[in-house]
Amino acid sequence: MPRVRIAPSPTGPLHIGTARTALFNWLYARQQEGAFILRIEDTDTQRSFLEYEQQIIEGLQWLGIPPDEGPGIDGEEYGEYGPYRQSERMKQGVYRPYIRQLLDSGWAYYDDTSKQELDRQRKEAEEAGEPFVYRGDPYKADIDYEQAVIRFRAPHDKQIMWRDYVRGEVTFDSHLLGDFVIAKDIDTPLYNLAVVIDDALMDITHIIRGEDHLSNTPKQMLINEVLGFAKKKYAHIPLILGQDKSKLSKRHGAVTVSQYREQGYLPEAMINFLALLGWREPDDREVYSPEELVKVFRLKRIQKSGAVFDSAKLDNLNVRYLKALSDEERYKKGNQFLKQNGWNVDRLSEKQLRVLIDVECQRIHTFGEIGTETQRFWELTDYPSERLQWKNTPVETISAHLDLLAGMLEERSEETYDPELLETDLKAVLEEREIPRGEALWPLRVALSGREASPSPFEIATILGKEETLRRISLAQNKLKEV
């Protein structure tokens, strides 16, 4: 049974790139009926925070791809392979015997060379135009253990090769690795060592991670082999890029899952978009539910080159998902979003709120836009009276039309304010009197919205309610008189 994992370090909120890596891992685990594990790599205590760990877990949950094992939101740990935080593993001395083993077998050694000396050598190599390959002295006497770190003795001439699921055959020359640092001391492993030990101890079988780890792979394979652990399969997925084709980062704008959540994107749309970023079936299909993705996903069909994050495409997908929602679901989710994000819609009756959400969902990309759009309904900003005019229709005619419609709106009860009813009733009268629609409906719409572009007057009237609707029409009438 395959076991896969993501191993983020909690040094920031859940990044879009991490989310996609998580998705691919989750898809593979679900499809192969394996396990998806979350391990928190918080060995860098200076930069790691519990708050970020929580955000990562919440983000995964919101996306609908929660881990099977790992720390939970409640602070509990789930799974048989814990602890799932490296900081805790360190406290328990998990790494010590392995570092000891490496030291005893001669694969690792203490090195107390100062940073200054290292920097000097690095600079020297750089100036000479040669690669910096550090070799320490494994047999040095009088080691200053306070200062020393533990280095791995990389073989001098070994070809390291593996078959990557997405990249095919990848080869590295071990000579260029140099003796890299694997631990600060006997209890404090660094990334490359900790990963190997934890992956082995957690029985991880497949490592699906970002391409930025490609050059770490030979180091980890070496350690893995020396420690006698089972071989892993690798899949290095391409990076998500910003508009300028460099690795997606903060300077590119919204890059965290929570930011998209707050903007009101649907998690299913997000998942669909992320999946399409670097993965595709040979057919033209683009819309997949998470369940469908599980069925058809193949690691081998992951793209080799990086993919630019295109928010227009995300918006388009979100709109499609919005439309696919039933009226009831749309109302529920929209309402929930508005309330959670502090938009005050209390003044609206449920009927009005339903119409509002329904109307807005036809014209926005994300729930977040409903809030700002809603405000515009209530704030009737002053508008030029000419705006009320439809083509060359005389002011008197416009005014008469408004009177006619106002009369109808006056007569009917609040309960009959409904977009469809209003539309059929008002249009019927216009037809009867042979009034061109634009001549009457354009002024009415402007009267109600004050804007050149807005939802239909029937929809606005329903959302505003009878009283406000009539008030706005008489306001328009006054404007017309001034002309």
Next chain:
RNA sequence: GGCCUCGUCGUCUAGUCUGGUCCAGGACGCCAGGUUUUCAUCCUGGUAACACGGGUUCGAAUCCCGUCGAGGCUGCCA
């Protein structure tokens, strides 16, 4: 600089393994037209790419070589 990886429309991509059916298909975007009281939606149409140069071959987006370009890594971070 060194190592590794990648290179099809503006963007995501199909096609590359198993050369011809590809003067390269789809989607998003953009542009134009239509429907509509406006916007949006919807419908129709259009725009636009095999990085470059050699080679192999009857024939190359597809195979080989080189060049150029882009990205990642190059930490006692992960």
